[in-house]
Amino acid sequence: MTARLAVAFAWLAAVVTVVFLMAPLATVVAASFSPSPVFDLPLDGVSLRWYERIGRLDGFWPALSLSLQIAVLSTAIALVIGTLAAIAIVRGRLPGAEALATALVSPLMMPGLVLGIALLQYFRAIGFTATWSALVLAHLIVTLPYVARTMIAGLALFDFTLVEAARTLGCTYAGAILRVMVPALAPSFLTAGLFSFLASFDNYPVSIFLTDVRTKTLPIKMLQYIEEAPDPTLAALSTLILAATVILLVASDRLIGLHRMAGTAE
């Protein structure tokens, strides 16, 4: 009896949590189809007019392009550096491997604001003023922990005997890494890349300190739009971003399975 009650209660809690998590997203999606120019739920019909206006937002395309560039580039660099660092930590019998692992993952726990201010002061101090490069560097710091963490977990489960087996079968060392380790770790790479890309793409608190008038990432531009004209165009844009994210996740799931991404399977 009590057990049943407990299960019922757990179910209820789960439903409430899901509703609580999904409600804001649902609201944004609904608002994006509103025919009226106030940021509101569409009670009188459905319209796509705000979607048409996205492209005409002032400075939208440069901001989108900048955000994509930064996200792709910082993710690519983070994948290489993060994987190498993870190999060193898992394989290298380094004296300070534990500490290095903790340090690599620590920005995950650091408030974005603190990181942003710190970087701003640091870049100023060393006279580094190129906005674009500063953004890539800053986002590298944001994305690296995601990659390092995922790759350390993936490599810890990877059997390096596979590399030796490939070598005895005729592969050079580099060939063995490419033909055996990379495919075997593909799920980890995909997960790391995905999280890293998303973390960079919607980063606001770090970017805000490093952008200038002409170089603004999409999240910063979006906040600016909403201050200037709070109409549902932003809701439409958010809905599109949401949709793109979902498509990315579903595609990855199809490719390798979400359970493998989450690291819960063998």
Place this chain on the structure above:
Amino acid sequence: MSSPDGAPHVVIRSVSKRYGPLTVLDRVDLTVARGELVTLLGPSGCGKTTLLRLVAGLATPEEGAIAIAGRDVTRVPPHRRNVGVVFQSYALFPHLTVAGNVAFGLAVRGRPREEIDRAVARTLSLVRLEHLGSRRVSALSGGQQQRVALARALAVEPEVLLFDEALSALDRNLREDMQVELRRLLREIGATAIFVTHDQDEALTMSDRIAVMNGGRIEQLADPKTLYARPATLFTLGFVGQSTRVRGTVAAAADGVVTVDTPVGRLSAMGHFAAGSPVVVAARPEHLNVVADAAGHDGGDRARNRVDGRVRAVIFQGSRSRIEVEAGGETLLAELPGRGAADLRPGDDARLVWPVAETFVYPDPEARP
């Protein structure tokens, strides 16, 4: 091409390997003939895997040389040695199918598609997995994975096959079947193989010759029967098969036979030691016969050892029984087949009788010089 033809195929000459201050292999010599299966047998940490890795090229010796098929490969990287390795964990590639795994070595070598397909089909049928080519390796049983690992190593037609505890992950029945099957398969294709195990039964079952290793050295290299019947050292005696032993001092020596004073009485054994040497006298328990009536009539037979004592325990083990006999404060072990021990009881007087020809004698390792 079924038995070793005697031509040296893998030659390991005075090889040493160190990890930091630790000498893992100490001037090891070993020659494996073409078509021969040599087993490295020894306790954990004695350097078996290390020696195998040196042959595979996965590690490099500090001293000595290794030649395969007449070519010095001491510093040749593994991908240019043409060896096949079957790992304990099998190390199958999880992202490939069974056929993909078996084809791997040939694909890396850039062989044409049809040749690879033919080789994969042939090798898979050799290990009786022809119907599983398209399976994922994770969807196989342990025994099947073991066969895939073997097929993958065989497919490249290596000069030498190396097995590192390849059967130890299988459960006992399957392992015993695989021992016999693998042995037959390797004979059939005339493979030269080095087989690492710490299971003495496996070594006795499979090998043409066994190299007993201890602390980075080979203690004895011999065929299974010789190894069992004439263990060269106390270590080999203890590691292969059962033994019963007693310490003593040589009283006299003549014609390759020594007479030794021990707590259980005067024993004779085959060996050469000077009078006064501290020694250990040993025998296989199955050579010890238990005579219940001590007042026997074979009193004068000089080809046999005799010890009178008292039965301490009779341990029934199915097809045989082990009898512990106490004499002079020592305990000797005898093994009787079938129901040979049926009328023995603890406390009975008993006489142990066994041939001098089956009695070994070794220097006592614990005696002070």
